[in-house]
Amino acid sequence: MNMSSRSNISVQQLENDKKQLLEYIFEMNSQVLKYSKYSIINDTNFLSLDVEELIQFLKKSSPLQQSIHPPTQHPPLPIIPNKNILSPPYPSASPPLQPNYISPTNNNSIVSPLTTTNNNSLYNDSNKEHLIKSPQSTHSSNSSTSSNGSNIANNNDNINSSSNNQIKQLLPENYGILSKDQFHFASYETYLLICHFSRSNDTIDLEKEETFRIQNEISKVKHDGFIRALSPPPSSSSPAINKPPPFNSITYRLWLLRNFNFNLFDTHESLLIWLRRHLYIILASFSNLIRYNNPYDEKDNSTINQLKLFCYNLEISFQQDPPPQSNQDSTYLTPFNNLDYFIGSLIIKSPLNNDSPTLSSIPNNSQQPILATKYLNKSIPYQFPLNTNLFEDLLFYSLFEFNDDDGTIKFIGDEHFRVSTNLKPFSVALKITPTMETICQLNCFLLAYHTEPNERHLKRLQLCLNTIQSLIEHSSALIQDPNTSAGPLLKATLKNIAQWLVKFLSDVHCYKGSTPTKDIGLCCSIYVQSREMWNCLSSSKTSTPLKTSESSFVSFITSSVSKHYQRLSQQIRPLTLENFSEFVEGLMEEVKLNLNVYTSGFKEFNSKSKMLALTEFVNLYSTDLKEVFADVYFLSPMLIKSVQSASNFQIMLEKFDLISKESLPPVKTYVSSVIGTWCQNQEKDFNKWFENIFKLDKFTPLDKDVRHSSSVVDMFTMFYQTISTLAKMKGSLSDNFPAFILTLSALFNANCLLTYNSQIEQMTMCNQSKQTTLYPNSLNEKIQNKSKLRKSISTSSNQISSQLQSSLTVSKAIPDPNQTVIQTKLQTMTLQKLCICVNNLDYILLNINTYINEHSFNNEMLRGKLKELFSATQITITDTLKSLVDFIGTRVVFYDCKQSIVEAMYVAPLNQKDRISDILESLSPHLKTIYNSTQSLDRGNDILASVSRSFLQAMEYCLLYGGPTRHFQPKDAELIEYDLELAKDFFLDRDDNGVATAVSDELFESYVTNLRKVVQLLMDLSSDILIEQYDSKGKSQFSKETILCVLVHRNDKPSRSFIKKKLNDPHYLSIKKNTKINFLS
Structure with missing residues (x-):
């Protein structure tokens, strides 16, 4: 054998040894590894496993806290409605030579085998994967069943608790929940x-x-x-x-x-x-x-x-x-x-x-x-309560219909609580009995009431309860049948209703519906009924029945009062002399409302409900009263005001005559009986003077240079005198002096400045909607005949709103009183007076800053608190100024110049030469009054800008909403565009160098942009193209209403035919005669 062959054999032997060693490691540490990334290892990468990394992983693991491979980020996880889930008993027998999957005493997480082989290898032939072996798997093909059972039991005892904890750590929170x-x-x-x-x-x-x-x-x-x-x-x-x-x-x-x-x-x-x-x-x-x-x-x-x-x-x-x-x-x-x-x-x-x-x-x-x-032996049904959840979800849609316009839901189900034929096969397949169907409707009615607090839903819920109660009393077998889930479902539903009722009745002031007294009474009735039904369902004869008496509702009444009181006081806590009067005045109204509306709902179920509610109010109020008036050594207007409010509250409690005088709050024990004469006189004189301020002021300029009126001067003069008097006591007041300055400043701010601002709003009507006071309504009607145009609404009327216009065009109609009042106010409130009001508000803003700087007495902390105190007021007055300037511009165009502008502009036939020059000149007298009456040129320019915007709105009105006496052709777009440039030149008032001296070019363009688009890109189109754009989704940048407005003012055959077909179209109805106008700018 050569050297190369020996080397290959050696490498192969090493790989086999490594494989056996890894198999042994995996088997000995299966409980640690089976929840990690090592749980499934492909054959291709088994031998290339990073052994060092595996060893480090095992070192970090411990029996109490196994090393967990964290899952990658999981997307938001959704939900099965909030119902609990059910569990069967399991036989304890385990299959021979196989893992024990489920048993009553063993609930370990065990990977089911993918093969029935008995060898020890982690390798699976069918899937070509290495598996972590279950601790209950056999260790030898020759092992007996009894030895397997012994091994399983020992393993289970050691790993049961730790495995379950480890599984929970691996799972995302609330896993398995659907939205x-x-x-x-x-x-x-x-x-x-x-x-x-x-x-x-x-x-x-x-x-x-x-x-x-x-x-x-x-x-x-x-x-x-x-x-x-x-x-x-x-x-x-x-x-x-x-x-x-x-x-x-x-x-x-x-x-x-x-x-x-x-x-x-x-x-x-x-x-x-x-x-x-x-x-x-x-x-x-x-x-x-x-x-x-x-x-x-x-x-x-x-x-x-x-x-x-x-x-x-x-x-x-x-x-x-x-x-x-x-x-x-x-x-x-x-x-x-x-x-x-x-x-x-x-x-x-x-x-x-x-x-x-x-x-x-x-x-x-x-x-x-x-x-x-x-498993095809039999169908596995959807288990309870999932089956009822699925059924209830679809049942709700068969019982109720949503109205997207007003957000209400309409009952469309069966009044006898029968399920629709569409759902019947569904309920049968889900093993939901007719009794369970009725119970499911209870949950649907409860959901409907949560969605829309409505007496109808409550009554329907109660009727459904009555039906089920009748079943309990006369056909209890239908409820208690062990072969169905009707009993557990009803108990869960009654528990759900009880939890909702306890929450609602313990805080009835959270009720959002329109009939609180009735609904609270109905909820009390349902509460009693649900308790009685629970008693009937109770199978234990030894259990104590739930009795409902008047005492059952005491905690609801006191809890509702307590929570409402805490909400009311929390808004302005901590309670002090500065805010206590405001709190008490608001509390008085809330107490009356509670006794007359909310607590009245409990009257039928607790005869002393009003006394209980008022007693709880008094107890809570007395605690705060003591805290507010503790350690008061100096007199102030706020103290006087607080004492007066507390006295008024005391008088109100005595008139109720529900609790004894001894139980009333001891106001006199908390405040001194002697009130400083100076503070009394100052507040008395100040209030009396301020009440007459508007009666004395004629809202005319003080002189040709000072263009604000006398009221604002007198108001600040009186206040400065009061501060000056207090400043003489600075030495004796010491550290309390800044607090008194703040107290008087708060009184002046609330009772003078903000009140003055409110009076200006009411007097000028700038706080009212221009839609109801100045803007005309649409006069759009379809053009019936090319040669015969219907006359528009009379052009001689001065009515301010569509309602008044309509009433005056109808013969012998009775005018609207409210519109008559508005008309009178507009006639008496001249343009000069409106400009004086603008000057007065400018004067207030200027003097607030002067007061803060000159009357903080070199105390930076006081200066900071004064700025904080008046900051909200400055914002409020600035907003009122903006509204007033905007209102003046609208009034000039749509009221003062209505006849010359709104009713005369672009009336057919369209003048080819000069259309708006004379109309623009009709504004000049009014603009002269504005500039002669405002304190500064900049303020005059602000009002002119408002006039320019309103003039463009009037042009838009005539082009799109002006009625059948105005009709245009595509060629007219060029003329109207020329008119827009004339209007721009008029309002910008350029100098010799072409620089705007009045309204800025940028501001005017921001007003005219949308209207210019309509003229340039819409009005010059033929009617056929406009109709095509209307019918094509997304083809036009303009709304269907705007396109219809242009078509209504066309006098050709295509447009008349098209409009005739659209008379009932919602887009046409939104622009038809007497509808309100939503201006483009």
């Missing part, structure tokens, strides 16, 4: 499997199926996709192997995961979503099977954790690089086989399998492990 949408898709897929695939093609009612699809809000594309994905793949050369389980069996989903075609999905993401949906439904059903005897057991279950791990291993097989490309890829097939065997063991040992399976491919031995996908 609401995904669960709905899963429910719909189940319906298709039962009601579509289980029928022959000639018995499928496609029309009925289409109606059901629409009712469940499933798109046609998704429906067709579900049909393709759920269809059995074509048979292979071995039909017996590929024969699927029944469609109504949960194992069909598992069979589908074994055989489905990866190429059905266009993206990897969509494949994973589909796979998870089926995998999690399978997981939920068999988890329910594991908890068969105790459906709502929330304890940790090691068998369920094992099942989750098998599912998770299958799911993360798609995270390999590269991912599996087909169902025969070993990366996918190996974890799937493990899951398949494990579920097979669950089926064989479950109460569902009373007979041995009959499979040609598996020996007739009940102990023989099988693939669940080959």
Whole structure:
């Protein structure tokens, strides 16, 4: 033998030794390695394994904390509704020479074998893979059954707890939970499997199926996709192997995961979503099977954790690089086989399998492990409560219809709680009895009420409860039948209702509906009824029955008051003299509301409900009262205000006459009976003066240079005098002086500045919607005849809104009082007065800054707090100024110049020479008044900019909403574009160098851009092209409403014919006569 041959033999021997050594290492450390990345090793890379890395991994592992190979990042995981899952008992026998899969005392995670060989090798001939051997596997082909049993028991005792903990560490949190949408898709897929695939093609009612699809809000594309994905793949050369389980069996989903075609999905993401949906439904059903005897057991279950791990291993097989490309890829097939065997063991040992399976491919031995996908002996139904969850999901859509316009839901189900014919085959296949159907409707009504708090849903829920209660009293066998899940389902539903009611009744002020008193009363009634039903269902004669009395509702009443009080006070805590009065005034209204509305709901069930509620309010209020008035040594206006508020609250409590005077809050014990004369007089005089401020002010300029009015000057003068008086006491007040400055500043800020701002808003009406005060409504009507145009609304009226216009055009109609008031205000509030109001607000903003700088007494902390105090006010007044400037511009165009602009511009026939020059000149007198009445040129330019914007809106109104007396042709677009340039020149008022001196070019362009697009890109098009753009999705950058506006103002045959067909089109209805206008700018 030559040297080369010896060398090859030596290398081969070393490789064999390495292989044997690694097999031994894997076998001895199987419990550590089977959850790691070493769990499955291909034959091609077994010998190339990094031994050093493996040894380091094993060194880091310990019996208490095994080294875990962390899963790659898992995408958001979705959900089976919040229902617990069920578990069967299992026989303790284990198959000879095979791992013990499930037993009552042994729930270890064990990888099911992929072959029945008895040798010790980790190598699997069928899949060409090395497997980590289960600790329960045989160590020798000659081992006896008894020695195997002994080894299994010893291994189980050592690893049971640690294995289960390790499995939980490997699983993502809340693994196997489907989102609401995904669960709905899963429910719909189940319906298709039962009601579509289980029928022959000639018995499928496609029309009925289409109606059901629409009712469940499933798109046609998704429906067709579900049909393709759920269809059995074509048979292979071995039909017996590929024969699927029944469609109504949960194992069909598992069979589908074994055989489905990866190429059905266009993206990897969509494949994973589909796979998870089926995998999690399978997981939920068999988890329910594991908890068969105790459906709502929330304890940790090691068998369920094992099942989750098998599912998770299958799911993360798609995270390999590269991912599996087909169902025969070993990366996918190996974890799937493990899951398949494990579920097979669950089926064989479950109460569902009373007979041995009959499979040609598996020996007739009940102990023989099988693939669940080959279990064809009987259908494995969806287990409770998963079956009721699936049914309830589709049942809700058959009971209620959503209204997308107003967000309401409408009941469309049967008033006698009968299930629709569409769902009946579905419920039968899911083993849901008629009694269970009625119980499921309870959950649907509860969900409906949560979605939309409505008395109708509550009453329907109560009627359904009445029906079930009647069954309990007269046909209890239907509920207690051990062959159905009606009893556990009803108990779970009653528990769910009770939990919701306890939460709701303990905080009734969170109610969002419109009839709180009625709904609270109904909830109390349902609470009593559900407790009585629970008593009837109780099988224990020794258990203490739940009695419902008036005392049962005491905790609800006091808890509701307490939580509401905490919310009210939390908004302004900590309570001090500065905010206590505000809090008490708000609290008084809340107490009245509570007693008259919310607590009244409990009246029928607790006769002393109002007394209990008021007592709780008083107890909580007394605690805060004591804290606020503790250690008060100096008098201030806030103290006076707080005492007054507390006194008013005391008077209100006495009028209620629900609790004794001795139990009322002791206000007099917390405050001094002597109030400083100075503070009393200052507040009294200040309030009295401020009440008359608007009565004394005529809102005229003080002189030709000072263009604000007297009220703002007097207001600051009075305040400065008050501060000056307090400053004389600075020495004696010492460190408390800044606090008093802040107290008076807060009083001035709240009672003067903000009130003044509110008065300006009300007086000028700038805080009201221009849509109801100034803007006209659309006059659009279709043009009936080319030669005969209907006259528009009278052009001589001065009405401000569409309602007033309409009322005056109808003979002998009674005018709207509200519009009359608005009309009167507009007539009395002249343009000059509006400009004076702008000047007054500018004066306030200027003097706030002056006050902060000059009256902080060189105290930087005080200056900072004054800035903080007035910052919100400055923002509020600035916003009011902006609204007022905008309002003035709108008023000038749509009110003062309405007849010359809105009613005269572009009336047919269109003037080819001069259309808007005279109209623009009609603005000049008003613009002169604006510039003569504003304090600065910049402010005048701001108002001019507002006028320019409103003028462009008026042009838009005439072009798109001006009614049948205005009609345009494509050639008119050039004329209108020329008019836009004329308007631009007018408002920019350029100097000799072409520089704008009034409205800036950029600002005007921001106003005119959208209108110019309409003129340049839409109005110059022929009617045929416009119609084509209207009918073509996404072809035009303009909305359908805008295109219709242009077509309505065309007088050619195509446009008239088109508009005639669109009279009931929602887009036409949105622009028709008397509709509100949404301007482009």
